[in-house]
Amino acid sequence: MKKIFLLSLMSAFLFVACKKDKDETEESNPGVTNPSSEYKLIEKDTTDNDLIVELYAENETLEMGYTPVYVKVENLNGDLVENAMVSFMPMMDMGMMQHTTPTVQPIYNSTSGYYEGVIVFVMSSSQGAWDIEIMVDGEAATMDLNVLGAPAGEKHVGSYVGTNGDSYFVSIVKPLDWSVGMNDVSFMVHKRESMMSFPVVEGLTIAMDPQMTSMGHGSPNNISPVSVGDGFYEGEVNFTMTGDWRLNLDLIDAGDTIVNANIDVLF
Amino acid sequence: MKNLILLGLFLFALGSVFSQEDTLRAPQNFTEIIIQGQSKESKDKTAEQLQESTDKLMSTIPAVTLIKRGNFALEPTIRGLNAGQITTTIDGMQMFGACTDRMDPISSYIEPTNLEKIQLNTSPNAEQTGSTVGGGINFSLMKAQLNAPKKMSGKLGAGYQTNANNIQTLGTFQYSTKRWALLVNGIYRKADNYFAADRREILFSQFEKWNAGANLVVALDDHNRISLDYIQDEGYDIGYPALTMDVAFAKAYISAFTHTYKNKSRKLRSIESKFYFNYIDHAMDDTKRPAEMVPMHMDMPGTSRTFGMYSKAKYVVNPNHMLNFQINAFQNDLHAEMTMYPDTGSEMYMLTIPDGQRRTYGLTVSDAWLINYKLKATFGGRIEMNQSDITTEFGRQTLTSFYVGEAAQSRFSGNVFAQMNYKLSKKVWFYGGLNYAQRPPSLQEVYGFYLFNRLDNHDYLGNPDIENESSISGNLGANLKYEKFAISMEVFANSFSNYIIGIVLPEYSNMTIGADGVKQFDNIESALLVGGELTLKWDPIEVLTVQSVNSYTYGTDEVGGYLPYIPPFKSVNFIKYHYKGWGLRLEYVGALAQNNVSTARYGEGTTPAFNLLNVAVQKRFDLKNDKSLHAEFGIDNIFDTPYYEHLDVLKIQRQGLNFVFRTTFVF
Numbered sequence A: 001m002k003k004i005f006l007l008s009l010m011s012a013f014l015f016v017a018c019k020k021d022k023d024e025t026e027e028s029n030p031g032v033t034n035p036s037s038e039y040k041l042i043e044k045d046t047t048d049n050d051l052i053v054e055l056y057a058e059n060e061t062l063e064m065g066y067t068p069v070y071v072k073v074e075n076l077n078g079d080l081v082e083n084a085m086v087s088f089m090p091m092m093d094m095g096m097m098q099h100t101t102p103t104v105q106p107i108y109n110s111t112s113g114y115y116e117g118v119i120v121f122v123m124s125s126s127q128g129a130w131d132i133e134i135m136v137d138g139e140a141a142t143m144d145l146n147v148l149g150a151p152a153g154e155k156h157v158g159s160y161v162g163t164n165g166d167s168y169f170v171s172i173v174k175p176l177d178w179s180v181g182m183n184d185v186s187f188m189v190h191k192r193e194s195m196m197s198f199p200v201v202e203g204l205t206i207a208m209d210p211q212m213t214s215m216g217h218g219s220p221n222n223i224s225p226v227s228v229g230d231g232f233y234e235g236e237v238n239f240t241m242t243g244d245w246r247l248n249l250d251l252i253d254a255g256d257t258i259v260n261a262n263i264d265v266l267f
Numbered sequence B: 001m002k003n004l005i006l007l008g009l010f011l012f013a014l015g016s017v018f019s020q021e022d023t024l025r026a027p028q029n030f031t032e033i034i035i036q037g038q039s040k041e042s043k044d045k046t047a048e049q050l051q052e053s054t055d056k057l058m059s060t061i062p063a064v065t066l067i068k069r070g071n072f073a074l075e076p077t078i079r080g081l082n083a084g085q086i087t088t089t090i091d092g093m094q095m096f097g098a099c100t101d102r103m104d105p106i107s108s109y110i111e112p113t114n115l116e117k118i119q120l121n122t123s124p125n126a127e128q129t130g131s132t133v134g135g136g137i138n139f140s141l142m143k144a145q146l147n148a149p150k151k152m153s154g155k156l157g158a159g160y161q162t163n164a165n166n167i168q169t170l171g172t173f174q175y176s177t178k179r180w181a182l183l184v185n186g187i188y189r190k191a192d193n194y195f196a197a198d199r200r201e202i203l204f205s206q207f208e209k210w211n212a213g214a215n216l217v218v219a220l221d222d223h224n225r226i227s228l229d230y231i232q233d234e235g236y237d238i239g240y241p242a243l244t245m246d247v248a249f250a251k252a253y254i255s256a257f258t259h260t261y262k263n264k265s266r267k268l269r270s271i272e273s274k275f276y277f278n279y280i281d282h283a284m285d286d287t288k289r290p291a292e293m294v295p296m297h298m299d300m301p302g303t304s305r306t307f308g309m310y311s312k313a314k315y316v317v318n319p320n321h322m323l324n325f326q327i328n329a330f331q332n333d334l335h336a337e338m339t340m341y342p343d344t345g346s347e348m349y350m351l352t353i354p355d356g357q358r359r360t361y362g363l364t365v366s367d368a369w370l371i372n373y374k375l376k377a378t379f380g381g382r383i384e385m386n387q388s389d390i391t392t393e394f395g396r397q398t399l400t401s402f403y404v405g406e407a408a409q410s411r412f413s414g415n416v417f418a419q420m421n422y423k424l425s426k427k428v429w430f431y432g433g434l435n436y437a438q439r440p441p442s443l444q445e446v447y448g449f450y451l452f453n454r455l456d457n458h459d460y461l462g463n464p465d466i467e468n469e470s471s472i473s474g475n476l477g478a479n480l481k482y483e484k485f486a487i488s489m490e491v492f493a494n495s496f497s498n499y500i501i502g503i504v505l506p507e508y509s510n511m512t513i514g515a516d517g518v519k520q521f522d523n524i525e526s527a528l529l530v531g532g533e534l535t536l537k538w539d540p541i542e543v544l545t546v547q548s549v550n551s552y553t554y555g556t557d558e559v560g561g562y563l564p565y566i567p568p569f570k571s572v573n574f575i576k577y578h579y580k581g582w583g584l585r586l587e588y589v590g591a592l593a594q595n596n597v598s599t600a601r602y603g604e605g606t607t608p609a610f611n612l613l614n615v616a617v618q619k620r621f622d623l624k625n626d627k628s629l630h631a632e633f634g635i636d637n638i639f640d641t642p643y644y645e646h647l648d649v650l651k652i653q654r655q656g657l658n659f660v661f662r663t664t665f666v667f
Helices: A002-027 B008-014 B020-024 B043-049 B054-059 B393-399 B443-447
Strands: A040-046 A051-057 A065-075 A086-093 A103-109 A114-121 A129-136 A139-145 A157-161 A167-172 A181-191 A205-212 A223-229 A232-239 A244-253 A256-266 B030-034 B064-067 B075-078 B087-090 B115-121 B136-141 B152-161 B166-176 B180-191 B207-219 B224-238 B246-262 B268-285 B297-318 B321-341 B348-370 B375-390 B409-423 B428-439 B449-453 B458-461 B469-481 B485-504 B517-538 B544-556 B570-579 B582-591 B610-622 B628-636 B658-666
Touching (some): A040 A139, A051 A129, A065 A086, A086 A114, A167 A244, A181 A244, A232 A244, B043 B610, B054 B115, B075 B136, B321 B443, B348 B443, B348 B449, B375 B443, B443 B517
Parallel strands (some): B087 B136, B458 B517
Antiparallel strands (some): A040 A051, A065 A114, A103 A114, A129 A139, A223 A232, A244 A256, B030 B115, B115 B136, B152 B166, B166 B180, B180 B207, B224 B246, B375 B409, B409 B428, B449 B458, B517 B544, B544 B570, B570 B582, B582 B610, B610 B628, B628 B658
């Protein structure tokens, strides 16, 4: 009898041990960095110098906001073209006017074989027609793009007119991979100089205040993002629970709050 | 009906001179309430007490006061100490409530039908199976009796109380042979909303529950026995008028396997080993509340799982020394979650106890030493290791919200105790004791995440860096027992360092809608509790008994402010006339006002004094073959006095006038 009980106790211990193992395997497989083979093809085009240019993204569809994109260049034999001169220029055609959007120009990654850059889509295709011109060694490939809005209840980029009259664009850096608790978070800030130029804004101070809007509470211990160069701002955000979170971001320049931005996320 | 409880407090005074058996007896600061005694005289009392609630029985023990949140599941405190400061065990088994709002103290999963007795220790000693700074309550389970006078015996009872339309039916049945015996028991209780004075209905105070237990005892030989226990307790639709939510269900499954060895002729007198497992499944519910009372619908389920063992041995070194050894180990896993459903927007999910786990290993050694025929010393100590951790990734992530560092931690705690008893004469005893004790913070106090406390309307955060709470305590007592008159009195002082309490975090925003802010469990430098109990018993003539139980506690924090959860002076008195199977009892219960509160710091308000009168008539009908029928009629709160007690959360009025009918058949 005693033995049976001991056995059941031991098996209970084993059960606990197994559970732990499972957690650890989950931990070692975070799924943050997608292998390059999992990039999804968005569009392709062939340039006049017979290069096949393919545009990839993390997902099959493009969404408003910060969007990492991957350009693959092959010749007609299917060989990868490395270290070409690659740049891109997305354009929004709203009929009355045309403008570009903030970008991080592509840089070749010899490990993945892709030219990796970022496009911050500040509008969706419902507001006009998006296309992109990708220049490879002086020749252009052109593609139409379909950009969806953010998922319901979310907002990943916002445009604001600052108190100084300039237009600012604040976007949250993706991929978004949230868990309850403390999370690394980064943002990009751009401004519009002209329809064709959206340079980064560095050196601002940002005050961040996350709010759970449906309950009216915030969270403690957040670290407001600080400028780390190239228009990026890095901080830490504390999500005490899952649900709809609004990140209130005050952009402060020389002591004056010039923009009250907000980003909405849901997880 | 109400407490015709002959306090076990006097039992120790029965012996007139120390004998060897005295070494075997528990030290002072030990009170027992016998619920189902094996002796014949206790039959009336048993029939009566089986019909009471566990809460009611606890409320009559000196030094015990209950925190009330509804008409069900009151939480015991001992001399101003509660929750993690005291140990609450069932037959020595550790068990921990699953509810984050403390709706389910483990006493709520036990019914008098399960119990042989309730044991109270007011200071650390060798009886407990955990670290404590304030003693503990143990619910000792009723065991089947081998070789009982009757092969088959039992009790059947039914009761009705008018105030809350409260019905209950219960039964116990025992089958006994020389080699084995089986005991089964069950109870069903259901109540609607109760009514305070002036027929003011207290909404959401209903409850329904059933409880069934079984115990099998098998004698392997003259010295070895095994015992199997199983209890299942399920409560449904339990209202908590003092809280924002009710309970959909609260279920407990309690099981134990016990082996006992006893041999009176050997130095190794006894070994008792128990292996146990218990599980609590608890779910809060706000769907019965009117919509305007519920700012947001939430689901808040929680579970608690504990398994463990203890082994206790008594070793008689020589007639003057008896050693007690105890090892124990247990593991508790707590999970509490919350899903919130806003009218607009997405649902939210969080862990409020982020899958905390604790493993405890302890060793207790004590010696009872008869120094001479007048003086006896009991001394010893306990060392305990606690390993706490969070077992899931989600839980560990949650902890990063308020703590930077490892979730896992190990702590040592323990106590040393010494108690002296001096017998001045056959009728007068004195005793005194000194203890140093430490207790680890509970899992809630380490890992809790926005636990809402209705008393001070704050959300509480755990604190992994919190220090063990420690105390130096002393007690002095005297017992006088004459033929017709007995007095028992004890005073105590308990001086704490690193007393654990919630400290406001001003920068934090509360999570609970409508709360006033956030507190974090933290240590304050010191706290002091002093007080005492006085019990008088007087039999002026043979058919008359007068008893008075009085308790008082006074508590201050490190700045001299008053501590919360400190009961004021309370007195429970009765006079009973008993003659030829008839009993007439008049009971007076009263408490002084509690004005010693720190409203700003702890959120407590003052409480006025109250005086209550209860009366009951009992009659025993003796039937053939040693069977009997017990009938009872009582009136509680005769004058329909409006009142509440100081530890009642939200100061919701207690029950007004109530008529009680009970009948128990004993066979």
